[in-house]
Amino acid sequence: MTKQSGFTLIELVVVIVILGILSAVALPKFINLQDDAQQAAMNGLKSAIESASSLTFAQAKVNGVGNSFDETLPSGIRIRYGYPFATQTNLKLLLELDEDDWTLSGSNPSITFTQTSSTENMTASEILASDVCKLVYTRAVQGERPVLSISGCTD
Numbered sequence: 704m705t706k707q708s709g710f711t712l713i714e715l716v717v718v719i720v721i722l723g724i725l726s727a728v729a730l731p732k733f734i735n736l737q738d739d740a741q742q743a744a745m746n747g748l749k750s751a752i753e754s755a756s757s758l759t760f761a762q763a764k765v766n767g768v769g770n771s772f773d774e775t776l777p778s779g780i781r782i783r784y785g786y787p788f789a790t791q792t793n794l795k796l797l798l799e800l801d802e803d804d805w806t807l808s809g810s811n812p813s814i815t816f817t818q819t820s821s822t823e824n825m826t827a828s829e830i831l832a833s834d835v836c837k838l839v840y841t842r843a844v845q846g847e848r849p850v851l852s853i854s855g856c857t858d
Contacts, residue, residue, distance in 0.1 A: 789842035
């Protein structure tokens, strides 16, 4: 008789248990990647808006209209107290947004930014009422910067 070689049932069960423990530890880290990506996208958009607002304010000061209530810069950007006015058209022009990626809703005094993929079949009022990941740009008031707030993104 020849001796057969292979794995015993106990060895196979031990390997399956080890794989189960590893997957139970690693799986939650991979499941939350979409939420992390949405949060990162919103943080990136917030930074882009803050930078563009600062540059617009500097341009307004150079042109001598930094304290004006409602003015349009030579670049075509409409400003309020030196910062970008809160209209969808104005913010799209300011940021050169890709409408395939971002949805803007609302009107002055605040504009809401959401990722198009997460709000495809939602109306503007549904977006505002829902807890979807969004960034809200609220117009500047005299002597202050615009307010940018992110909400609905899990952390």
